[in-house]
Amino acid sequence: MINPQFGMPQGMEWLIILAIVVLVFGAAKLPELARGTGQALRIFKTETKGLHDDDKKDAQTPPAALPPTSTTQAQPVEQSDVEPESRADKHTG
Template identity: 90%
Template sequence: MPGGAEWLVILAIVVLVFGAAKLPELARGTGQALRIFKAETKGLRDDDSTPEKPAGELSESEPAEGEIVENNRDTNAG
């Protein structure tokens, strides 16, 4: 792990590459991306822990769209 002097050298290189004016914008963008990432991973963990029936899922008694349903025509064929 870099020590104090190494961090100063790394910071100096970053300032030279990006420029001092771009650093706040770069930090803001990085922070925003991390917040979004945390929120999405938390949402995925919450979805895994609470199993819910999806809105589009049908019960066993309802046929799915496009499903061929066999009717008992023999009972009325009489």
């Protein structure tokens, strides 16, 4: 069997990684850490399953026909005459 140069850790590497994790988190927190990781993975799986189910549901159901909308008549806008102010009027003081 040919071992690749860069791949998954095997044997002794896993023991070293486990020792580092125990040193960083402490032995008392490892069950809590594993429980939290398991809950996060469970939530992730249910959400991704929900997305796949939604995609299948959308593919099976044809789009619903939109009800006819009523059109309203546009009302003309009343415009009032406004005289523009000159810049000279603003700066006099």
